[in-house]
Amino acid sequence: MTRTMNTTAGSGISLDYGEGWYGEEQDGAGPFRWMGREARCRVAGLGISGTGLVRIAGGLWRADVTAPQLSVSVNGMLVGSATIGSDVADRVFPVECTDPLDVVLALDRTFTVPGDPRALGMKVRAIDVFSPEWTSTSVDAEGWYQWERHEYFPFRWMRAAARLFLPPILLRRGGFAEVPIFTPGETAEQVLKVSTACRAVAEIPLRHGWHIYGFELETVPPSAVDDRTFLELTFSLNRLAPGSWHPADPRELGVAVGELDVHPDRRRHDFVGRFHRESGRSQSPSEPVATSPVPSPHAVHDLPIEGDGWHAIESGEAGRFRWMKLEGRLRIAAHARPGQFCVMPIFSAFKNMAQELTILADGQVVAEWTLMKGWNDYNLALGARGRDVVLTMRLKKLTPYASHSSDPRDLGIRVGLLEFHDDEERHARAVFIQENRTRSQRELLSGATVLSSLPSTLGIDLFGKCNIKPACVYCPWDWMKELEGGNTDAIIDDRTLESYGRLFAGAESLVNCSFGEPLLHPRLEQILELVARHRKTIELSTNGQAFTARTVQALAGKPVHLYVSLDAATPETYARLRNERWHEILTGLLFLREARQLAGGWPRVNMVFIPMRVNWPDLEAYFRLCRLVDADALVLRPLLMEESHVDTQRGGYRYVYAQEHLGPDDLGQLVGDCRRLSDRYLVPVRTQFDFGKTDFGGIGTSTTSPDRG
Amino acid sequence: MGLLNRVGVEERLAAEELGTTSECLCHEPWESYYILRRGILPCCHGSKPIAPMEDFERAWNAPALQEIRKHLARGRLSPYCLESTGCPIVQRHLHAQRTRERWLPDRVRTLGKLNRLLGGKPARLYYRLVRALS
Known part of the structure; x- marks a missing residue:
């Protein structure tokens, strides 16, 4: 006993x-x-x-x-x-x-x-x-059921009311408490009251699902915490979880509560509070506020078409569009044109750049564009505002019928919704990028070896240090640091990126390839602001152990494609690959999820999974984890460096690099599993087994499941 | 046209018109460029730097990168690429090569056997043809 x-x-x-x-x-x-x-x-x-x-x-x-x-x-x-x-x-x-x-x-x-x-x-x-001298976690009193092992972190169910005690060691950490809570009920149906013996601390309307909630503890500075007493907290609910939600469980269930943590960060506390206040006003918790990192203030829902050169409005991966026939007209009314510059997204099916588009305004040719395959933005200067403009758009040819035999229509190009602005600098940059892209495609098609074009993707190396020590089990850390030599500590920040001159200007996207954790960069905020200002995107791979208030706020709303490398869905597997910090990663990811919901879904979150023997059993749980943190996709990334001789013991597991590789047959089976799980959990899967550009065993770069409702 | 369509000729012509019949092995050296602490790399899987980090302006058209582009434009992987075994494209290429070598019989040995089975006639015909042409 x-x-x-x-x-x-x-x-x-x-x-x-x-x-x-x-x-x-x-x-x-x-x-x-x-x-x-x-x-x-x-x-x-x-x-x-x-x-x-x-x-x-x-x-x-x-x-x-x-x-x-x-x-x-x-x-x-x-x-x-x-x-x-x-x-x-x-x-x-x-x-x-x-x-x-x-x-x-x-x-x-x-x-x-x-x-x-x-x-x-x-x-x-x-x-x-x-x-009070050696207790370091909260002590449950009445009103709690036994701790249970959630798939990702421990929790216990609370009854209608419960008490717990916070020890001085915890209280000295700061004045703000944070706790993950799950409610199965509708948003704001259940309200949690938190109070100490003397006063009410918080009254929190709870939102459906798992969320992080914060409240301020009594305003005692950590240095003045009484080392000899516990702080008693009482939690009470206005109602229990609906019985219909747990018909097979006769217990009196209120909400599920994870481990309470205490921190000193007021910014983080305010951020969590703001999330719940603002998202409480939106109709659906999963409904993004906007779909672009820099939402246009003049968003419209259709093209201002004139004449019969267009097919009906449709929706696709890139948003709403209309197919244009060989020639189409747009009448842009003065009142609907809030800027002199127009951004026109166009999709062409021609890979060989054989498709050309001529645009006339009032009978004068204002643009002649050679179109590239896929969706690309094209930029047009429409001249002074205050008058209607009629654009006549003429194509050189239609898309061959045989390439769309199931669709008998005349299909030329797809044109997306127009965006207008008055920013001359932005227009000049966009035209530069557009021209560079065209030149680059021409040079690629001709097989040129000396290029006048610039790369559209620029790899950068933001930070050379990492917070995971020893490094992730498969990371060639020592070798890379040896290769970097004296450059490991070189400062590379927003000013460095600008100093890359035309290479930076021509790039549409930046990819950080550091052997280091980019979120630790002291000028992360400035770097992301520079990227957003130049309307580029940036890919950052992170180990997920640096989601603090500072980094999450810097990321929120920025055009960042975040790749979170976990490769595991259980603390055990995670410990075999990295370390024992699994639980705090989960809290960080939930915190990031809340921040993204406030910021229109940005950054996009891709949960990386490098398939190996050690983590294959976690695959299905990883899909569920992606759902929990509302990831945009699960990304399969290959284990590289076939010749690595890593043979090490970690987390009670012997990791032999050469044996962790999955052969083609295993990978084929894994891809099949992914397809099935993607459909079940509605998590899109992307693969980087071929730079993410071509199909791999049936799973392509695009989503494999319908948009999540 | 119906018959043509049945044998896929129309689709083939459409693909040719769209330019989708040929696929470059890899676009990276035309579209990407990596200025990293360990040096300049033509792609994120590059095995070794082609220039020091500081030479980022010049290295974009450096001879080493031109060489890589030249090979890829001809539908081949360059020696640099073949050394970059972390690249999934290279991995697939090497895997295919290994599979081919394992299952396909040695060409010279097979032709020699065939020639012997036919009493040496194919070889005599071949050399006669070569002499006539020369």
Whole structure:
């Protein structure tokens, strides 16, 4: 029965049972003892002082017995009493700690059962003593069920009301508490009240699903926290979870609550609060506020077409568009043109740049564009505002019918919704990029080896240091640092990127390829702002262990494609690949999820999974994790460097690089699994097995499942 | 036209018109460029730097990069690419090569066997043809 002492208590603590106890027994939930009307025990070797806690985990086993009253005395002083229910529950009593502690449990009645001559009082499963000096996590009192192992982090169900105690060690960390809570009910249907003994701390309308909630603790500076007492918090709900949600579970369930953490970061606290306030106003929690990192203030829902050169409006991956026939006209009214520059997204099916588009305004040719395959933005200067403009768009040819045999229409190009602006600098940059892209495609098609064009993707190396030490098990860290030589500590920031001149100007996207954690960069905010200002996108791969208030706020709303490298969906697998910090990553990802919902879905989050023997069993759980954190996609990334000789022991697992590789047959099977799981969990899958550009065993770069509702 | 369509000629012509019949092995050296601490790389899977980081302006058209482009434009992987075994394209190429070598019989040995089976006639015909042409 000695689950007893807090695990930080150290050795040398003893629990001696005195009078009033029956022998130790065992049931499905573990060992226990019956006590009679009164039972005594002595806890010795604590070596502590201050106001500690004694927690009795006990109950009756028969619901038909009249509930007895339990009184608890410590060192001859009555410390509290409680009514004992039929199920085993925790009851916590503050006590002045001495060494030893003499504990007396007294009941006002006992009962007997046929065939057992004993006078039974209460079934006691554990007696715990918590000292303010060495307890480092919150202590559950009444109102909680047992901890359960959620797939990703531990939690326990709360009843309608519950109490817990925060130890001084936790309180000294800061003035803000943060806790993940799950409610199955509708958003704002359940409200959680948090209070201390003296005052109400927070009243939180809960949102459906798992979310992070924060509240400010009593305004005591961490330095002034009383080292000798616990802070008592009471949680109460206005209503329980609907019974229809858990028909097979007869318990009284309120909400599921994860582990409470305390931090000093007011910015993070404000951010979490703002998320709940603002998202509470939107109709659906999963509905993004906007779909672009820099949403246009003049968004329209259709093209201003004129004449019969167009087909009906449609929707696709890139948004709404119309197919144009060989010639189409647009009438852009003065009032609908809030800027002199127009961005026109156009899709062409021609890969050989054989498609050309001529645009006339009032009979004058204003643009002649050679179109590239796929969706590309084209930029047009329309001249001064204040008058209607009629654009006549003429194509050189139609898309061959045989390439769209199931669609008998005349199909020329797709034209997306127009965007107008007045920013000359932006227009000049966009034209530069557009011309460079065209030149680049021509040079590629002609097989040119000396190029006048510039790369459209620029690889950069933002930060050379990492917070995972030792490095991830498959990372060639030492080798890379050797190759970097003196450049490992070189500062590369927003100013460096600008110093790349035309290479930076011509790039449409930046890809960070650091052997280091980019979110640790001290000028992360400035770098992302530069990228957003230039309307480029940036890909950042992160290990997920740096989602702080600073980094999440820097990322929120920025045109970032974030690749979160976890490769695992359980703490065990994660420990085999990296370290033991799994739980904080989950909290960070939930925090990031809230920030993205506020910021129109940006950054986009891609959860990276490098298929290996060690993590293959986690694949399905990884899909569920992607759902939980609302990832935009699961990305399969290959394990590189075939010749690596890594052979190491981590997390109780021997990781041999050469043996972790999956062969083509295994990969084929894995891709099949991914296709099935993608459909089941509605998580799109992308692969980087071929730079993400070509199809791999049926899973392409685009989504494999419909847009998530 | 119906018959043509049945044998896929129309689709083939359409693909040719759209320019989708031929696919370059890899576009990276035309479209991407990596200025990294360990040096300049033509792609993220590049095995070794082609120039030091500081030479980012010049290296875009450096002879090493031109060589890579030249090979790819001819539908081949360059020696540099073949050394970059972390590249998925190279991995697939090497895997295919290994598979071919395992399953396909040695060409010279097979032709020799065939020639012997036919009494040496193919070889005599071949040399006669070569002499006539020369």
